[in-house]
Amino acid sequence: MKLTTLLTAPLIAISFASAKSPQTYPISNPHAWMPAGPNDFRGPCPMMNTLANHAFLPHDGRNITKANAVAALGNGLGFDADLAELMWEQAVIANPEPNATFFTLDHLNRHNVLEHDASLSRTDAFFGNNHVFNMSIFRTSTYYWTTPILTGAQLANSKIARQLASKAFNPNYTFTANTENFSLGEVAAPFIVFGDMPTVTVNRTFVEFFFVNERLPEELGWKKKDSISLPQIIETSGAIGKAASLLTDGGSAAPHKLRRGDFHAGLAL
Numbered sequence: 383m384k385l386t387t388l389l390t391a392p393l394i395a396i397s398f399a400s401a402k403s404p405q406t407y408p409i410s411n412p413h414a415w416m417p418a419g420p421n422d423f424r425g426p427c428p429m430m431n432t433l434a435n436h437a438f439l440p441h442d443g444r445n446i447t448k449a450n451a452v453a454a455l456g457n458g459l460g461f462d463a464d465l466a467e468l469m470w471e472q473a474v475i476a477n478p479e480p481n482a483t484f485f486t487l488d489h490l491n492r493h494n495v496l497e498h499d500a501s502l503s504r505t506d507a508f509f510g511n512n513h514v515f516n517m518s519i520f521r522t523s524t525y526y527w528t529t530p531i532l533t534g535a536q537l538a539n540s541k542i543a544r545q546l547a548s549k550a551f552n553p554n555y556t557f558t559a560n561t562e563n564f565s566l567g568e569v570a571a572p573f574i575v576f577g578d579m580p581t582v583t584v585n586r587t588f589v590e591f592f593f594v595n596e597r598l599p600e601e602l603g604w605k606k607k608d609s610i611s612l613p614q615i616i617e618t619s620g621a622i623g624k625a626a627s628l629l630t631d632g633g634s635a636a637p638h639k640l641r642r643g644d645f646h647a648g649l650a651l
């Protein structure tokens with residue numbers, strides 16, 4: 383992560399103008415949280431929004447170049463550069479311009495490019511705004527988050543519940559095999575960033591705080607990990623894929639292809 387940290391002087395000035403003791407408060411955190419202003423772009427990804435709110439990504443939600451994504455995912459979350467590059471490469475198709483060198487958070491809102499139906503915290507495009515946090519939808523997911531420490535099974539249950547609700551009530555429900563791969567990565571993400579990957583557990587308070595506020599749960603005691611790499615993502619997404627089975631013996635009725643889960647659109651390669 384040799385890339386320059388994103389920081390902008392105006393952001394710092396505004397965040398400290400609202401701090402409780404402006405005279406004595408040290409200017410030590412260029413990544414203090416600040417929500418989007420009226421001209422800032424935000425999208426369907428709670429983490430990309432969060433990284434923009436903390437100015438790890440450009441706060442205006444624009445110009446997400448490979449370099450800016452590598453810096454943001456590295457400095458904000460501890461993702462290693464290879465992983466961040468791969469994720470950016472798979473996401474830049476969100477910009478409709480051929481051979482684009484950046485995307486914006488608004489590009490991520492394009493329905494059925496990366497954004498999809500049955501999100502945990504957003505309603506389907508068919509019903510309304512497909513990218514803004516939607517508390518009533520989120521509550522239908524958290525209904526399955528039944529203990530203070532969340533398990534892979536609980537998040538997998540909320541994923542299945544959202545798909546069932548969409549399949550039942552959205553006449554235009556769309557969810558392809560590629561969407562499934564992307565979705566498994568999203569459901570694994572809270573364990574990867576905020577939780578314990580080997581046991582697939584995470585503190586529910588961290589995850590709810592993150593979704594609702596689009597803010598890193600630092601004030602709750604969360605600390606960024608040292609290094610998160612692709613094999614860990616594949617492993618955790620795979621565990622979510624298994625947890626999403628409705629069978630109790632881990633088997634299947636018919637022969638099927640071995641499936642490895644992955645993070646955001648087929649990272650398993």
Ligand code: HEM
Pocket residue numbers: 426427428429430451455459469470473490496497498499500501502503504568569571572575646
């Ligand atoms: C290049 C980096 C990334 C891009 C381009 C990206 C893009 C997206 C997009 C387009 C969605 C919307 C899918 C939907 O319709 O539900 C999404 C959802 C999501 N992303 Fe990301 N993402 C990135 C990195 C991350 C990271 C590092 C995390 C780690 C926490 C994360 C966590 C999530 C979660 C939890 C969702 C599901 C939200 C829901 O179902 O309501 N993303 N992401």
Ligand SMILES: *[C@@H]1O[C@H](CO)[C@@H](O)[C@H](O)[C@H]1NC(C)=O
Pocket residue numbers: 445447448449450
């Ligand atoms: C976009 O980000 C790159 C770094 O990745 C930077 O060199 C460039 O100046 C930025 N462009 C704009 C318009 O902010």
Ligand SMILES: *[C@@H]1O[C@H](CO)[C@@H](O)[C@H](O)[C@H]1NC(C)=O
Pocket residue numbers: 480481
């Ligand atoms: C995009 O890149 C491809 C491959 O390098 C090239 O053939 C094509 O002309 C480029 N398109 C534009 C619009 O620059």
Ligand SMILES: *[C@@H]1O[C@H](CO)[C@@H](O)[C@H](O)[C@H]1NC(C)=O
Pocket residue numbers: 493494507508554555556
């Ligand atoms: C409806 O479904 C089609 C085909 O899956 C898709 O291209 C389109 O974006 C969907 N529109 C909405 C609003 O869901």
Ligand SMILES: *[C@@H]1O[C@H](CO)[C@@H](O)[C@H](O)[C@H]1NC(C)=O
Pocket residue numbers: 505506509510511514516517518519
């Ligand atoms: C939240 O989702 C519900 C259920 O689909 C929908 O009726 C409502 O309009 C959504 N709210 C927003 C702000 O999109």
Ligand SMILES: *[C@@H]1O[C@H](CO)[C@@H](O)[C@H](O)[C@H]1NC(C)=O
Pocket residue numbers: 559560563641642643644647648650651
């Ligand atoms: C989904 O991921 C699996 C395993 O990584 C891969 O074999 C499969 O081709 C992917 N499916 C799509 C449609 O990308």
Ligand SMILES: *[C@@H]1O[C@H](CO)[C@@H](O)[C@H](O)[C@H]1NC(C)=O
Pocket residue numbers: 530531585586587588602603
């Ligand atoms: C989860 O985190 C919150 C906030 O830091 C803390 O109060 C709580 O004790 C944690 N829960 C568990 C079960 O460790």
